[in-house]
Amino acid sequence: MSKENDPSDIEPVEIAEPLRRAIGDRYLTYALSTIMHRALPDARDGLKPVHRRILYAMNRLRLNSTGGYLKSAKISGDTMGDFHPHGDMAIYDAMARLAQDFNVRYPLVDGQGNFGNIDGDNPAASRYTEARMTFVAEAMLEGLNENSVDFRDNYDGRLTEPTVLPATFPNLLANGSTGIAVGMATNIPPHNVVELVDACLHLIKTPDARDETLVNFVPGPDFPTGGIIVEPRENIVEAYRTGRGSFRLRCKYEVEDLGRGTWQIVVTEIPYQVQKSKLIEKLAEVIQLKKVPILGDVRDESAEDVRIVLEPKSKNVIPEVLMNTLYRNSDLEVRFSMNMNVLIDGLTPKVCSLKEVLRAFLDHRRDVLLRRSQYRLEQIDHRLEVLAGYIIAFLNLDRIIEIIRFEDHPRAVMMQEFGLTEVQAEAILNMRLRSLRKLEELELKKENDALTLERAGLFELMGSEDLQWSKISEQLRETKKKFGKNFEGGARRTQFAEALEVEDVPxxxxxxxxxxxxxxxxxxxxxxxxxxxxxxxxxxxxxxxxxxxxxxxxxxxxxxxxxxxxxxxxxxxxxxxxxxxxxxxxxxxxxxxxxxxxxxxxxxxxxxxxxxxxxxxxxxxxxxxxxxxxxxxxxxxxxxxxxxxxxxxxxxxxxxxxxxxxxxxxxxxxxxxxxxxxxxxxxxxxxxxxxxxxxxxxxxxxxxxxxxxxxxxxxxxxxxxxxxxxxxxxxxxxxxxxxxxxxxx
Structure with a gap:
């Protein structure tokens, strides 16, 4: 190495800039990273990068809903090593949440082992649990290999990852999302897919539909733990119109008659994101501090289902009075705040209304449809080109065989003699001998006619916006059928009721x-x-x-x-x-x-x-x-x-x-x-x-x-x-x- 190129002789350069600008630029970089790549979900598929990468890694591992399970440690390890260079515990926690049916309305991960419970217990270590994708996750990935979305390089450039998933249903609203960014946050409750699809279909028919009309199809959130929403309709409409609001959510209970005038209250559904164990502790504290003197005892008799027994101090107490008092003194009633702050096109954070969120999903579905159609069109063109070469080969079969047997460069000779393209010549050379049977020619012509017809249909589809929305409506109806009555958990869980305020009793x-x-x-x-x-x-x-x-x-x-x-x-x-x-x-x-x-x-x-x-x-x-x-x-x-x-x-x-x-x-x-x-x-x-x-x-x-x-x-x-x-x-x-x-x- 020459002396003038010796790195040790290079003088260090000091860059001076005001502290305000230095700190501001670096903090802005951190803020943008947090907003775009960590905390806020994408309006198109409703996922944050960590969830999207987990599903993509599971898809690469072929963990289909009908296949076998794989250790969670392997899944989180592959996700971390290939796509998400962060802590494996953070990845595992995010994956475990996708498997918790009390946290996620439509779980995307099928977990085997201890994945936590509604009491607030943590999942077992990743080496003890196994997982695979659910049927719902496969619907999120449908068409991923058909150039339906853009891919980008992963963090080290070895692989590529999708920037967004195709998502055949509006996952953002279906499963909700929560996150805290820098200077902003998001909190979206889960909803019922069937109701969301109905709203999407109406929005396709009536693009200028108002949020008030869409609320007729989506009356409110549908929480995985059930409960009863007692928020007035006008407040719900305003929340969906502005993207900000809150919902009063109460437990669901029954009054059991024990005979001889005695009774007890049995809580069968508790509000969303309330840990049952902490709820029991709070009720016990209410009894100990005598905040509700008419409450005598509380017992947790839950097994697979929630069953919290509340015993009154006296049989003369009115059940509604007791519950109304407990609503004010415990988490048997909570207020769920909604803030639909999402990334539009994966770039711009915005607080969206119900209509804007559904519109973002529908526009995404149209992009996916056009890209998949273009991908299919390219496949058809390639196949038609090959079929044309096959038909020429069958019409001149003896000569083709002679060229292959005796010529030193058969591909060049066939291309010159029959006007074949390089793709056609290569396909003929790779043809198996069993394909030379007599009936194959008829099948080739039949396939050629079918592909030609499909190609014309695709051209018509790509040239007509009405046909595109008609196709999207057809896909949504198919999704509705999959997630409807025949789908486990497809029915609405959270009910609506009027908040009948019982007169306060001293x-x-x-x-x-x-x-x-x-x-x-x-x-x-x-x-x-x-x-x-x-x-x-x-x-x-x-x-x-x-x-x-x-x-x-x-x-x-x-x-x-x-x-x-x-x-x-x-x-x-x-x-x-x-x-x-x-x-x-x-x-x-x-x-x-x-x-x-x-x-x-x-x-x-x-x-x-x-x-x-x-x-x-x-x-x-x-x-x-x-x-x-x-x-x-x-x-x-x-x-x-x-x-x-x-x-x-x-x-x-x-x-x-x-x-x-x-x-x-x-x-x-x-x-x-x-x-x-x-x-x-x-x-x-x-x-x-x-x-x-x-x-x-x-x-x-x-x-x-x-x-x-x-x-x-x-x-x-x-x-x-x-x-x-x-x-x-x-x-x-x-x-x-x-x-x-x-x-x-």
Missing amino acids: IEAMIEREPITVVCSKMGWIRAMSGHIDLTRELKFKDGDGPRFAFHAETTDRLLLLGANGRFFTMGASTLPGGRGMGEPVRLMVDLANESEIVDLFIHVPNRKLLVASSAGDGFVVPENEVIAQTRSGKQVLNVRGDVSAIVCLPIIGDHVATVGDNHKMLVFAVDELPEMGRGKGVRLQKFKDGGLSDARAFNIADGLTWHDPAGRTRTVTELADWLGKRAATGRMAPRGFPHDNKFT
């Missing part, structure tokens, strides 16, 4: 009314003991803990809890833990902050009014109905900041309020002076030079003010003129005998 109405005693300790451990026990009896608590609240209630009651942070929390008495142990921390049931103490815990009384006040002496009246919280995070009612905290929550009983401060001064004023609010800081109740509010009480002034003295005796003062004043006054020292802790109780 939780209290679902719960059996039973007496309980609510006990809450100083540290916030709460429990519900059966029956109304003696409140003075000694109860067990954890070491260092003691009693704080204890009152009689019923399981249908709702409890209100006020935290020192001014938030109200709502709990159902029926959801409290049992009284056998020490209970559970109330902070596990509601989101009460650890630094916030419990101010009060009591039974909710509808339409009652409460006085809430802070340690700073501010407060207001709030309707009790407005402090009910719908979530465990509670509802902020009394606004407090810094060191100020909520300390008073009492029902408004009577016409006056008495307040007492840390300075032992008391003030009595009319309830009418307090504003009624839903939330806020409130107004000043009593003025303090130092300290703050200690306690308050509402009472009827005519009955006098009552409190408990240090000895536990009840004392009542009726002459309150010395303490009566306007709200926000300073007040006077409390009456003789008032507790030194400045508390009324």
Whole structure:
């Protein structure tokens, strides 16, 4: 090698470009690769590259639906080595999904072995399972060897692969697709092939048909797991018109009569893509957390078919009420979102309507028809050329034999003497001796006439658009016959129904009314003991803990809890833990902050009014109905900041309020002076030079003010003129005998 050609002497070249452009160009390349070659399906055959390559590899391995099975490891290995240079597990997972009849409406792979189940279990390793193509996959590949589609080089240029499959049925909508690309995604539900073919036939007859008309043929998705679609028709029409929308899908259930007025609900079909095992876990959690008190038990009795048994807590429950409650609290009802984002002609991503997707398929079928017709025409022309040579040979058989026997270059001599083409001469030379029998000449002429007639028909077909669509309609009708009533699983599985919303029944109405005693300790451990026990009896608590609240209630009651942070929390008495142990921390049931103490815990009384006040002496009246919280995070009612905290929550009983401060001064004023609010800081109740509010009480002034003295005796003062004043006054020292802790109780 000369010195000037030595690579070691070549100076490296640095290419400078802005970081923004460098990153942008590379990210755009990655995005386009993801969109076109991984995530989005082709509108023509409904397949992503990995699925198309799997089917093509299986076709090359001759894994027909009537043939034998082959190890999945061999299939995924060939696919990876020849066409899809990615992980073999990714390829195997994609192939396994094509074999799962609970995921794919019309499986393209016939699997033998463990290919997963509806519970969410993964397939066995590829070395343990075997597979072959299904009858449906063969329909996708029909005509592939007849130049019906374009081929391109594989990743290393050794082989070629199809850019799209011929697809005799609209697989994109039939089996659906799902994928996440860069900046876009697709989610297409499966449909019924017979309905899709009917829509295609209508679109051929009426090219300007509207999406609303096509929905008459394709009323909605047809999920492999069945279920019931309860989405209004106008929403379905709008979804198919725009390519975006969603469908409410419910389980299918039956009510089984067990005799003596008892019954149970049996779920036989669950919504699409809901894992049965996780659904059972969710229903068990609903029972454990008592979110649906009327649900007593759930059992999975599934074998080959789905059978989930739901037992009510009481036979008096209405089945529709129970199911309607479960729809809101579990995956017995889901919403399937549709986003028909597909690649048009394998290049352009677009969100398509139902009509656009069907039109893309029909245009593809026309291209396939024309290419197959052209391929057949070329075959006929070649055969007619050979037949013409055969006929000449039979008419001059003796001379042909003489030339072959005695000439050194028989092909050139025959071509010169009889005007044969090179193809004809070669065919005559390759003719077998048994073809020289007498009847062969008649058969050749018969075949020649038949091919000539077929050739004329093909020319007519390729020159007439009407004949082409007529031929496509004929092919679609044949497809409809294959996938119709006689095809296993051809009938529609998902039904339609109107969402009959049962009137909401309050939780209290679902719960059996039973007496309980609510006990809450100083540290916030709460429990519900059966029956109304003696409140003075000694109860067990954890070491260092003691009693704080204890009152009689019923399981249908709702409890209100006020935290020192001014938030109200709502709990159902029926959801409290049992009284056998020490209970559970109330902070596990509601989101009460650890630094916030419990101010009060009591039974909710509808339409009652409460006085809430802070340690700073501010407060207001709030309707009790407005402090009910719908979530465990509670509802902020009394606004407090810094060191100020909520300390008073009492029902408004009577016409006056008495307040007492840390300075032992008391003030009595009319309830009418307090504003009624839903939330806020409130107004000043009593003025303090130092300290703050200690306690308050509402009472009827005519009955006098009552409190408990240090000895536990009840004392009542009726002459309150010395303490009566306007709200926000300073007040006077409390009456003789008032507790030194400045508390009324």
